Amino acid sequence: xxxxxxxxxxxxxxxxHGAALLSQVSFSLSRGEALAIVGPxxxxxxxLLRTLAGQLPLLGGTIRVDGVDLTRLSxxxxxxxxxxxxxxxxxxxxxxxxxxxxxxxxxHLGLWGRPGPRDDNAVGQALSACQLxxxxxxxxxxxSGGERQRARIAMTLAQQTALxxxxxxxxxxxxxxRMELFELLSSLREQRQLTLLMVLHDLPEAYREADRVLVxxxxxxxxxxxxxxxxxxxxx
Amino acid sequence: MSASVRTRRSMAWTLGLALLLLLATWLSIALGSLRxxxxxxxxxxxxxxxxxxxxxxxxxxLFWRAPRAVASxxxxxxxxxxxxxxxxxxxxxxxxxxxLGISGxxxxxxVLLHALPALVVDSGWWLVPIAAFTGAQGAGLLVLxxxxxxxxxxxxxxxxxxxxxxxxxxxxxxxLMSFLLVRFDPFxxxxxxxxxxxGIGFTRWEQLMLxxxxxxxxxxxxxxxxxxxxxxxxxxxxxVAVGVDAHRLLHRAALVSSLLTGLGVxxxxxxxxxxxxxxxxxxxxxxxxxxxxLLLTAVAGGLLVAVADTVARLALAPxxxxxxxLTALIGCPVLLLLLRVQLRRGAP
Numbered sequence: 181x182x183x184x185x186x187x188x189x190x191x192x193x194x195x196x197h198g199a200a201l202l203s204q205v206s207f208s209l210s211r212g213e214a215l216a217i218v219g220p221x222x223x224x225x226x227x228l229l230r231t232l233a234g235q236l237p238l239l240g241g242t243i244r245v246d247g248v249d250l251t252r253l254s255x256x257x258x259x260x261x262x263x264x265x266x267x268x269x270x271x272x273x274x275x276x277x278x279x280x281x282x283x284x285x286x287x288h289l290g291l292w293g294r295p296g297p298r299d300d301n302a303v304g305q306a307l308s309a310c311q312l313x314x315x316x317x318x319x320x321x322x323x324s325g326g327e328r329q330r331a332r333i334a335m336t337l338a339q340q341t342a343l344x345x346x347x348x349x350x351x352x353x354x355x356x357x358r359m360e361l362f363e364l365l366s367s368l369r370e371q372r373q374l375t376l377l378m379v380l381h382d383l384p385e386a387y388r389e390a391d392r393v394l395v396x397x398x399x400x401x402x403x404x405x406x407x408x409x410x411x412x413x414x415x416x
Numbered sequence: 417m418s419a420s421v422r423t424r425r426s427m428a429w430t431l432g433l434a435l436l437l438l439l440a441t442w443l444s445i446a447l448g449s450l451r452x453x454x455x456x457x458x459x460x461x462x463x464x465x466x467x468x469x470x471x472x473x474x475x476x477x478l479f480w481r482a483p484r485a486v487a488s489x490x491x492x493x494x495x496x497x498x499x500x501x502x503x504x505x506x507x508x509x510x511x512x513x514x515x516l517g518i519s520g521x522x523x524x525x526x527v528l529l530h531a532l533p534a535l536v537v538d539s540g541w542w543l544v545p546i547a548a549f550t551g552a553q554g555a556g557l558l559v560l561x562x563x564x565x566x567x568x569x570x571x572x573x574x575x576x577x578x579x580x581x582x583x584x585x586x587x588x589x590x591x592l593m594s595f596l597l598v599r600f601d602p603f604x605x606x607x608x609x610x611x612x613x614x615g616i617g618f619t620r621w622e623q624l625m626l627x628x629x630x631x632x633x634x635x636x637x638x639x640x641x642x643x644x645x646x647x648x649x650x651x652x653x654x655x656v657a658v659g660v661d662a663h664r665l666l667h668r669a670a671l672v673s674s675l676l677t678g679l680g681v682x683x684x685x686x687x688x689x690x691x692x693x694x695x696x697x698x699x700x701x702x703x704x705x706x707x708x709x710l711l712l713t714a715v716a717g718g719l720l721v722a723v724a725d726t727v728a729r730l731a732l733a734p735x736x737x738x739x740x741x742l743t744a745l746i747g748c749p750v751l752l753l754l755l756r757v758q759l760r761r762g763a764p
Binding site for chain 1: 507639640642643644646647649650651652653654656657658659660661703704705707
């Protein structure tokens with residue numbers, strides 16, 4: 181039986197803004213696996229995700245992506261391995277969908293920043309995977325909230341990383357758009373063997389969309405399998 | 417419009433404006449004032465070749481009109497590129513070197529130098545750009561320092577903090593300049609006041625060479641960083657997520673903008689609105705990708721100031737208008753228009 185090395189290994193992780201908010205967090209994720217992080221407000225969900233993305237300093241423990249210590253990587257090397265979509269949508273609305281997706285290629289560009297055929301292909305594939313090809317030249321201020329969120333996800337796909345960290349990706353979306361976005365993420369996991377780590381607020385949604393759920397609470401972090409009995413049938 | 421179309425459009429505009437810039441430079445040297453009237457000398461290049469550089473006429477062309485034309489191009493390019501970068505970094509369309517107090521710092525340093533006339537002698541020409549550069553960097557660091565202390569925590573800069581810090585530093589520099597100017601004798605006061613109003617006067621070729629080389633080095637740094645500067649459109653968190661060391665780049669690019677502002681101020685004084693008008697026009701023509709707008713902005717800025725300086729030199733001949741008067745006449749309505757657009761969009 182072949183053994184697939186974990187995409188993400190987290191061991192005894194401590195994180196927080198200066199003082200440790202979470203400590204002794206350990207888990208690992210295989211390629212194509214999805215983990216949802218849930219917990220009450222202030223439990224440290226976003227702090228954990230931002231630490232894994234290299235946006236906050238690690239206070240203790242180790243994070244390995246494809247066997248490589250994340251803290252030893254430069255910002256560019258890290259962005260070639262880990263894509264992170266923040267909760268705050270601070271993107272300049274004057275950009276077109278294509279321009280936004282092209283920014284995902286930033287860590288792959290050379291000295292003068294000229295995109296090559298590989299970059300164009302990656303952008304084209306990301307647009308196509310998120311069904312945005314026809315909207316490519318549309319301004320972000322001229323598309324719906326769901327399309328805009330798809331465009332942001334397409335940008336992270338253009339980064340061509342094995343690990344995708346999403347902080348509350350469906351917040352502010354109505355039920356229909358949430359379902360569409362989860363369908364998209366599910367198909368991307370299958371097609372690209374993407375490993376997903378998502379912060380979600382809705383517990384049933386977390387059990388439905390992930391393979392495992394990391395619950396953050398006062399007692400610390402506990403990993404729960406999202407077994408079929410936990411799953412709720414899709415709506416509609 | 418696709419990215420490739422925008423790139424082609426940007427190249428076409430750059431080429432077109434570069435040709436216009438060549439024409440404007442040729443005209444700027446060909447046009448002069450004599451006995452209260454305007455003279456047009458289309459054959460200036462051939463007369464220069466025939467006369468050599470010994471005649472008075474040749475000296476006027478070689479050491480007065482030509483360096484002034486080149487200086488106006490460098491001033492416009494420096495200020496416009498500084499404005500483009502500052503607007504991109506702060507994501508504020510109203511940010512320009514003047515609003516952030518950087519040009520005020522450069523102006524203060526040069527006024528301080530003029531307060532010590534023994535230093536500004538023939539052999540000390542190189543002190544002016546160095547002083548302006550130092551003043552701009554000092555003001556830039558002060559603005560960054562104050563902005564950081566008002567930041568969002570963790571020693572990080574907030575855009576609002578940066579802009580407010582700029583306003584404070586600008587006001588402080590203006591007060592110090594006024595304090596120094598009241599102690600000047602009438603002759604120095606007139607010279608310095610005209611320069612402060614945006615006046616490109618007598619400039620040495622050596623000074624132009626020094627400023628041009630420093631400006632070129634700054635431009636190359638920005639061009640190499642262009643694709644990372646583009647990532648600021650994602651916000652600081654988004655830029656870090658795509659592999660940009662956003663805080664380091666923010667500091668370095670802000671300091672390079674200070675350098676460009678200092679260089680522009682050293683040749684053209686407190687020339688306002690160039691860093692505001694040109695980036696806006698360029699973004700309308702060619703989008704907001706730094707990879708294609710950096711060169712176009714430099715050319716367009718050079719063209720604007722070259723034309724404005726020629727008009728300022730000849731409009732009231734033999735008297736000269738400070739070129740800053742003309743750029744302000746264009747810039748004020750543009751600023752009002754931009755403010756109106758921002759207010760309509762609901763900006764605070």
